[in-house]
Amino acid sequence: MSDYKHFESKAIRTQSDNRLHREHSAPIFMTSSFTFEDAEQARAMFADEIDGSIYTRFTNPSNNEFIDKLCLLEEAESGIATASGMAAMFSSMAGLLKAGDHILASRSVFGSTHQLLTQIFPKWGIEHTYVDIDKPETWANEIKPNTRMIFAETPSNPGLDIIDLDWLGGLAAEHDLILNIDNCFATPFLQQPVKHGAHIVTHSATKFIDGQGRTIGGAIVGKEELIQHIRFFTRHTGPSLSPFNGWIFSKSLETLPVRMEKHCENALKIAEYLEGHEELVSVKYPFLKSHPQVNLAKKQMRYGGALVTFIVSGGYDRAGTFLDNLKMLSLTANLGDTRTTVTHPSSTTHSKLTLEEQKRVGIEPGLIRISVGLENVNDILEDIVGALEASKKKKVLN
Numbered sequence: 001m002s003d004y005k006h007f008e009s010k011a012i013r014t015q016s017d018n019r020l021h022r023e024h025s026a027p028i029f030m031t032s033s034f035t036f037e038d039a040e041q042a043r044a045m046f047a048d049e050i051d052g053s054i055y056t057r058f059t060n061p062s063n064n065e066f067i068d069k070l071c072l073l074e075e076a077e078s079g080i081a082t083a084s085g086m087a088a089m090f091s092s093m094a095g096l097l098k099a100g101d102h103i104l105a106s107r108s109v110f111g112s113t114h115q116l117l118t119q120i121f122p123k124w125g126i127e128h129t130y131v132d133i134d135k136p137e138t139w140a141n142e143i144k145p146n147t148r149m150i151f152a153e154t155p156s157n158p159g160l161d162i163i164d165l166d167w168l169g170g171l172a173a174e175h176d177l178i179l180n181i182d183n184c185f186a187t188p189f190l191q192q193p194v195k196h197g198a199h200i201v202t203h204s205a206t207k208f209i210d211g212q213g214r215t216i217g218g219a220i221v222g223k224e225e226l227i228q229h230i231r232f233f234t235r236h237t238g239p240s241l242s243p244f245n246g247w248i249f250s251k252s253l254e255t256l257p258v259r260m261e262k263h264c265e266n267a268l269k270i271a272e273y274l275e276g277h278e279e280l281v282s283v284k285y286p287f288l289k290s291h292p293q294v295n296l297a298k299k300q301m302r303y304g305g306a307l308v309t310f311i312v313s314g315g316y317d318r319a320g321t322f323l324d325n326l327k328m329l330s331l332t333a334n335l336g337d338t339r340t341t342v343t344h345p346s347s348t349t350h351s352k353l354t355l356e357e358q359k360r361v362g363i364e365p366g367l368i369r370i371s372v373g374l375e376n377v378n379d380i381l382e383d384i385v386g387a388l389e390a391s392k393k394k395k396v397l398n
């Protein structure tokens, strides 16, 4: 691996150095195991005295290329590729924590991460306390003697609230806690949590890293002294990534900067156009002047991200008719695709929360989440505005 100065060059030029046929693009290493030259090499590799692939559950060159590149982009020391984003979230916690430990977590976390914290870890005696992302002044009071980790997402889903990463890094350092940031929404192109004091950065590669809605995967990067414990955990529990998917993610990272630039440019245009639309109660986007944390967002993010949310007037029912009147946009739970995708969090991704809980994480019955894709921005806008028009309540004549 060479030292390239700029993000784009790192994303494109970081490749595995295995070049048996002088191939320009690294091949996919679809093999479950690797051979040893002799008994001594086998012994030394198992003893960790020399590097090298042994078995794909441990490491594989295609996955290494993906993870080495992601480490460079996140400015992290080392990392592990996992079979899904949730395998990354789970392993980053289970590999470092034990019964009796406590996690301080932002209430605004991904749905399955919420299930992990509230349903799965308590079975093994790992407890958590939720804190509100918009009330950072309350966080320090919730740190207990057995707190070991702080976990947060920024921007949050679907609230699009921002947490000050410098402040959070300081809080973690002051109390000697592991700071674990899910950087899925921003990607390393927009923000690098390690620079602000995060020890672990977790990803769902399924989203913007793949960027084309093709496959599932995840990653954990961070400090080697912590990653080694997680590596022991994943090596022996087996949430390993298929080399085929590792190859896809490595190739996809090459275009991450250009894709993210365009996603964010389209998203900002859409947010600016829709703000003040008479059929909407409000529009939220981190780089909109009206966002309560716009200055913080601009301080720690390169662009505002690809997610835009708005609340349609008419609430839950109007949200449904709005979705039914879309012609181009895809109605799907995924995000981070080349295609613009639309979700109604209240009835789908966050339907397990009570209405009261939904409100606490910024979900109104009329909230629509758009993951802005790479289509022509005018086509995306035309579809949204058309569906808003078509879903208008017909005036009843008396």
Ligand SMILES: *Cc1c(COP(=O)(O)O)cnc(C)c1O
Pocket: 084, 085, 086, 087, 089, 110, 112, 113, 153, 157, 182, 184, 185, 203, 204, 205, 206, 207, 216, 217, 218
């Ligand atoms: C999708 C997502 C996950 C889970 O990732 P999978 O790849 O679906 O397992 C975790 N965190 C965030 C923020 C996500 O958007």
